[in-house]
Structure formats: C-alpha cells, structure tokens
Amino acid sequence: MTKKAFIFDLDGVIVDTAKFHFLAWKKLADDLGISFTEHDNEQLKGVSRVRSLEIILNLGGVNMTETDKLIHLKEKNEDYLSYISEMTHADVLPDVPRILNFLKAHHIPIALGSASKNAKQILEKVGLLNIFDAIVDGNEVSKAKPDPEVFLIAAQKVAAKPENCVVFEDAIAGIQAANQAKMLSIGVGEKEVLHQAKYVFHDFTEISTEFLEKLLD
Secondary structure (H helix, E strand, C coil), X not given: CCCCEEEECCECCCECCHHHHHHHHHHHHHHCCCCXXXXXXXXXXXXXXXXXXXXXXXXXXXXXXXXXXXXXXXXXHHHHHHHHCCCXXXXXXXXXXXXXXXXXXXXXXXXXXXXXXXXXXXXXXXXXXXXXXXXXXXXXXXXXXXCCHHHHHHHHHXXXXXXXXXEXXXXXXXXXXXXXXXXXXXXXXXXXXXXXXXEEECCHHHCCHHHHHHHHC
C-alpha cells in the first residue's frame, strides 16, 4: 500500500483563531484612530503580519516609520498571544478530533503546515500537540503560501511523496500551494472561494468516514 499522509493548516481548519487576530488588529486600529471592521479584516486573511499592518495603515491614510511599525506589530502580537493563552479544547472546530482519531487508528501520518509562528503553543492549549507526527510552522518557512514550501517540508518530515499527500485548507492561497505541490487539496469553507480545490466541504461535519476511507486507497 502506498504511504499516504495528511497535512492540515491550523487557522480556520483545526481551530478558529481568526477571531483573535481580528480582535488584536481592531485594538491596534482603534488605538491609531482607524475604523476597522470584520469586512476590512477579510483583506488580512492569509497575509503576513507586516503586510496586514500596511493594509490597516492604508485604510486610515496613516504614515508610520519602520521603527514605529515594529513597535505596533509587537503590541499586536502580545495582544493576540494573550487571547490564545485562554484557548482550550473547546476551541477545536467541530469534528476535527473525529477526523484526527480516524487517521490515527489507521496509522496514517498527520502533519501540520501553517504560517502561524504560534502553532505549537495553540496546539498545546487545545490538547492536540501530541497527535501530530510533524509540525511545520512560520518559524521554519521563508516563503508564504501559495508557495508550496510549507507542505513540501511537511511531506518530507513524514517521509511521504507529495503526490501521496492530502491537504486540508481554508484559504485559496493554501489550496494553490497544495495544488502546486501536486497534493490532493481539500477546501474547508465556501465553495465559491475554494473552487480550485479537488473537494470542498463547509466543515468537517460534512466529511464522512466512507470519504476518508476512499482517500486511503
């Protein structure tokens, strides 16, 4: 049997930390007197921390020195970390444990491929750190999705060929990264947004055991 491996993004797939990012960015925007809504926040999805700050500054027409940008980025991250420090297993998205336990029971390698630099801390908080055979996070990659680097490193870590990997992603850049890596891409979210994925499910509750078994063939 060909060795399969499953790779999961973190934010929006395993846990919903987007709300904490929004709260931290909103606090920063409020401090700068910039109006920042959940609609504005959509522009920040899958975008680096530095670029996110630039988008917010542009919204408010605010200019800032590089030194001040670094100070605000540090403050934003500290606020975000204070939010995620309160996370528990209850923050794991619906049916994620069922999928992970199914894969564990079938001895399938499970990897994390995330841009988050706080991935290990988050997984520890929600009680899932030990279930992953490999973790590739923002501390290990130099190229952001849609570059496939994060997924290729994850495949390497679990000794699986890219074409035998299945990737779960909630962002179009992540789907594009998986496709570029020649991996099977599964979108978790809206079909209109993730239409480049091989399969799309609204969330893990829609993924049947039969579907998972087919992926293992």
